[in-house]
Amino acid sequence: MTQTQFTIKALAEALSNGKVSSVELTKEAINAARGDTNNCFISLSEEHALQQAHDADVQIRNKASSFLTGIPMAHKDIFCTKHSTTTCGSKMLENFAAPYDATVVRKLDDAGMVCIGKTNMDEFAMGSSNESSFFGAVHHPWDSDYVPGGSSGGSAAAVAKGYVPFATGTDTGGSIRQPSAFCGVTGLKPTYGSISRFGMVAFASSLDQAGPIGLSALDLAHSFAFMAGFDKRDSTCAKRRDDWLDRIKSEGFTPGHSPKKIGLPRGRIFNEISYQNAFETARRQLESSGHSFVEVDLPNLEHAVPVYYVLASAEASTNLARYDGVRFGHRCNDPRSLEDLYRRSRSEGFGEEVKRRILTGTYTLSVGYFDDYYVKAQKIRRKISDDFTATFSKVDALMLPTTPDTAFKLGSLNDDPVSMYQQDLFTVPASLAGIPALSIPCGFHNDLPVGLQLIGPANSEKTILEIACEYQKNTTWHLARPHSNSVLEKF
Amino acid sequence: MTDKKNHIDILHLANLAKVEIDEAAELKLESDIKSIIKMISKMMEVDTSDTLPLKSPLDSAQRLRPDQVSEKPNRDLLQRGAPEIKDGFFTVPRVIE
Numbered sequence: 001m002t003q004t005q006f007t008i009k010a011l012a013e014a015l016s017n018g019k020v021s022s023v024e025l026t027k028e029a030i031n032a033a034r035g036d037t038n039n040c041f042i043s044l045s046e047e048h049a050l051q052q053a054h055d056a057d058v059q060i061r062n063k064a065s066s067f068l069t070g071i072p073m074a075h076k077d078i079f080c081t082k083h084s085t086t087t088c089g090s091k092m093l094e095n096f097a098a099p100y101d102a103t104v105v106r107k108l109d110d111a112g113m114v115c116i117g118k119t120n121m122d123e124f125a126m127g128s129s130n131e132s133s134f135f136g137a138v139h140h141p142w143d144s145d146y147v148p149g150g151s152s153g154g155s156a157a158a159v160a161k162g163y164v165p166f167a168t169g170t171d172t173g174g175s176i177r178q179p180s181a182f183c184g185v186t187g188l189k190p191t192y193g194s195i196s197r198f199g200m201v202a203f204a205s206s207l208d209q210a211g212p213i214g215l216s217a218l219d220l221a222h223s224f225a226f227m228a229g230f231d232k233r234d235s236t237c238a239k240r241r242d243d244w245l246d247r248i249k250s251e252g253f254t255p256g257h258s259p260k261k262i263g264l265p266r267g268r269i270f271n272e273i274s275y276q277n278a279f280e281t282a283r284r285q286l287e288s289s290g291h292s293f294v295e296v297d298l299p300n301l302e303h304a305v306p307v308y309y310v311l312a313s314a315e316a317s318t319n320l321a322r323y324d325g326v327r328f329g330h331r332c333n334d335p336r337s338l339e340d341l342y343r344r345s346r347s348e349g350f351g352e353e354v355k356r357r358i359l360t361g362t363y364t365l366s367v368g369y370f371d372d373y374y375v376k377a378q379k380i381r382r383k384i385s386d387d388f389t390a391t392f393s394k395v396d397a398l399m400l401p402t403t404p405d406t407a408f409k410l411g412s413l414n415d416d417p418v419s420m421y422q423q424d425l426f427t428v429p430a431s432l433a434g435i436p437a438l439s440i441p442c443g444f445h446n447d448l449p450v451g452l453q454l455i456g457p458a459n460s461e462k463t464i465l466e467i468a469c470e471y472q473k474n475t476t477w478h479l480a481r482p483h484s485n486s487v488l489e490k491f
Numbered sequence: 492m493t494d495k496k497n498h499i500d501i502l503h504l505a506n507l508a509k510v511e512i513d514e515a516a517e518l519k520l521e522s523d524i525k526s527i528i529k530m531i532s533k534m535m536e537v538d539t540s541d542t543l544p545l546k547s548p549l550d551s552a553q554r555l556r557p558d559q560v561s562e563k564p565n566r567d568l569l570q571r572g573a574p575e576i577k578d579g580f581f582t583v584p585r586v587i588e
Contacts, residue, residue, distance in 0.1 A: 099568045192548040206547045235554050236547065306534040309527065317508065324509075326581050331574030335584045339509075347511040355510055356520065360527050362508045363499065373531065378544030380537050385545055418526045434548020458548075 004481045008071055008165050008219040015060055015070045022060070022070030022114060026053035029072040029116050033163045038139040038148075040158040041074070044117035048083040052114040059112055067222050067252055069112025074167040076155050077118035078125055079105050079210075080199040088201045089121040089133040089151075092323050092330045092349030102199025103231045104168060104210050111226040119167055120154030123351045124320065125175055125203045127151050128423040129413065132353040137410055141183050142448055142482045146407040149179030155213045156183040162481060166214040166223050170200060172207045173308050174402075174427025177439035180213055181402035181451025184441045186468070186478055187213040188220045191458045192434030193238035195224075196231030204315035205236070207308075207431050216478050217440060217468035221253040224461065244462050255469035262286065262454075262467070263296035263395035269425065274405045275450040278443030282452050282471070283399065289470050296391050296398070300383045301429050307384070308428040309421055310364050310377035316354075317361025323349060356417060385433040392457040397464055399454055400426050402439040406448040426453060436461045440468045441477040449480070499524055 014020045026049050033041055049072070056070035080086045080098030087093045101109070108115070122132040130138040130153030138153040140146035141160035148157040152169030156179035159167050169176040171189035180187030188211045195210040202208060212223040225248035231237045264270075264283070273279065287293060325331040325345025332348055335341035350358070364373035391398065404425055413420040430437035435458050439451040454464040472478050501521040505512045512520060566579060575582045 096572050099565070099571065232556065235556070236549060238549065300537065303534050303537055306531045310531050310534070321509075325574060326583055328572040329574070338583050338586050341584055342509040343511050346509055350510065352516075355512075356523055356527070358508050358510065359501070359504045359520065359524055360531075362504045363524065363528065364531070366504075366507070372535075375544055376534060376537075376539060378546055379539035379542040380534055382542050382545035383537070383539070385548070417523050418530045421527075421530070432548075 002481050002483060004162055004215065004479050006162050006165050007215045008068065008222055009216070011071050011165060012067050016065075022053040022056040023050060025070065026050060026072050026114050026116060029163055033116060033158070036161065036163065038141060038144065038157050038161060039120055039136050040138055040154045040161065040163065041117045042077045042087055042089070042120050042135050042154070043084050045084045045115065049114050049116045052109070056112045056114060066111045066226070066249065068108070068226055070114060071166065072114045072116050072164050073108065074117050074119045074155065074158050074164045075105060075115055076121055076152050076168050076170060078121060078170055078201045079168060080201070081105050081115070081118070084118060086118070086201070087135070088125070089123040089135060090349065090351065090354070091134045094134065094330065096328055098199070100199060103196035103233060104227055105199065107226055107229070116164065119152070119158050122151035122153070123354050124201065124316070125151040125170055125172055126316065126353050126357050128174070128178060128420055129408070130154065130179070131410065131414060132351055134351060139410070140407050140448075145409055146448065147182070147410055149182035149407060151175040152213060153179045156180050156185050156187065159183070159185045159213055159215060160481070166212060166219060168210060168227070169213045170208055170210050171431065172204050173312060173431045174424045176211045176213060177402050177427050177437060177451070177453060178423065180439045181441070182407040182449065184449030184477070184480060185213055185215060186217055186220055186438065186440050187211065188224060188438040188461070188465070189430065189436065190224060190228065190461055191436045193236055194228045194240065194461070196229070196234040196237045198231055198233040202319040204312040205319060206315060207312060216472055217438065217465050218253060218255065218472070220438065221248060221255070221465045221469070225249050225253070240459055255466045257466065257470050259290040259292065260396040260463065260467060261394070262291050262293050263391055263398045264293050265298045265301065265398065265400060266295045267301070269302065270401065272404065273401045275401070275443065275445035278445060278450050279401055279452060282442040285474060286399070286467070286471055289474065291467065294395060296395060298387045298391060298429070300380060300387050303380050304384055304429040304432055305421060305425055307377040307380045308424065308432060309360070310373050311381065313357045313361035314365050314374050315361070317358045317365065320350070320354070320358055325349070381432050384429055388429070388433045388435060388457070397454050397456045397460070397467060399452060402426060402451040402453040406445050406450055430455050434458065436464060438464055438468055440471060441480070443477055449477070499528065
């Protein structure tokens with residue numbers, strides 16, 4: 001085990017004082033990514049990246065740069081990019097060249113970041129292990145026999161391996177937080193509507209939210225500031241007043257520290273996590289920093305997984321109806337009729353897990369079942385949301401485990417979708433309520449990283465990032481790496 | 492669960508969803524969907540008699556834009572990913588004999 005210094009903050013300083021150029025950093029990042037044996041990337045874009053790096057070096061020399069200018073990063077392959085394919089981990093979009101950039105891509109381009117490639121992911125973001133990708137499973141950065149988590153497993157593993165200090169992810173029911181916990185990196189799912197979904201391939205539109213995966217909460221604050229903001233092209237993008245994010249863009253983030261009251265949900269499911277010791281040690285660490293803890297009740301939390309899988313599958317089955325083999329995406333050979341074209345194009349283009357979710361969604365939306373399943377799930381969604389609202393009248397934030405256990409072995413849950421879905425137990429509640437949640441590394445169990453989750457009320461990213469920054473100031477779990485291969489250490 | 496709900500016609504669902512299920516996959520898929528529906532059905536225990544559905548975390552009406560043209564589409568660009576086009580049109584197998 002070693003410790004990395006490959007943070008955005010460290011790289012920004014190295015770039016601004018001339019210790020390294022963006023072109024040098026980018027070449028090293030691409031070389032390292034080319035040698036990747038964990039299958040973190042679906043595509044690399046050297047020519048495009050080097051042009052961006054060259055432009056970034058000019059901006060830095062001309063003192064026209066942002067905090068992120070010249071820093072290599074990677075996009076989850078769910079974000080549309082004009083310069084490369086956007087596959088969403090699916091055969092359906094294997095050759096899809098988007099006609100536009102996602103708003104997130106444009107914003108990070110405008111900030112001067114250098115995109116070296118697109119990261120692997122579960123097909124259409126449906127999965128908790130990154131094994132459903134058409135391009136093959138991603139392997140865990142600490143032990144290649146294990147999964148990195150999903151669906152943003154390629155992004156989390158790429159950051160953990162030190163190829164890039166930051167990658168984008170998306171989180172529908174935990175797809176940023178769970179792989180971040182498994183891989184020992186830090187990930188933020190912001191409040192629903194904070195970051196534009198324009199150009200982000202849709203899975204479940206009332207839940208999907210983009211967010212950053214990085215090495216530290218401080219880095220997440222900086223990247224979130226540049227990703228967030230109103231976008232008229234996304235009708236679910238919220239108009240927020242975020243002066244603190246505007247200040248980060250001009251001055252950087254200086255986390256404040258004030259004692260917070262943190263809620264610990266009680267109940268059997270919380271006592272059954274495998275890494276109780278690491279979780280409790282983290283709680284005591286936060287307590288020693290001045291935060292206080294109280295036990296709270298979230299009575300409807302245990303229903304979150306069923307509710308999530310009704311709503312997400314229903315939304316997926318409608319969103320994925322657009323893939324018909326006519327306008328874009330995979331098309332079968334020699335269709336005999338229009339019906340044959342639809343059926344065979346979709347059957348050949350979608351993988352097993354995607355088909356399972358489409359069929360589940362089709363079932364729950366069927367005549368006679370709609371009220372029993374879909375509307376019922378929406379009602380419980382409100383009860384879960386109301387539980388959070390009531391709790392946040394008493395506490396500033398909640399602390400939960402991110403996952404029930406460490407990463408599991410590749411292939412171990414493939415034949416048991418329900419057990420796979422239970423991996424999302426602690427992450428789906430915040431997704432259903434649309435509130436911000438982040439995962440930070442809090443130690444190891446059986447030689448694999450584990451994470452804790454901080455959840456806050458809507459638009460409280462600043463509060464949970466500050467608690468996380470305080471924790472990471474006093475601990476080094478977030479910097480632990482399996483071996484030393486970070487790009488910055490070469491300079 | 493009623494008897495009706497214990498029966499899942501996987502081929503009917505596949506027909507609705509426009510996907511083909513081969514015989515080898517049918518039994519496994521049916522078993523998987525049954526397990527998922529069983530897991531989902533646990534939420535029936537929750538009393539929601541006085542609760543309104545929550546459709547989106549924003550819990551408000553979707554914002555609408557003015558009904559005005561904001562961007563002129565570039566047909567060539569939009570069709571560059573099309574599997575098959577002819578004279579600027581998407582092509583499909585003949586539907587009218």
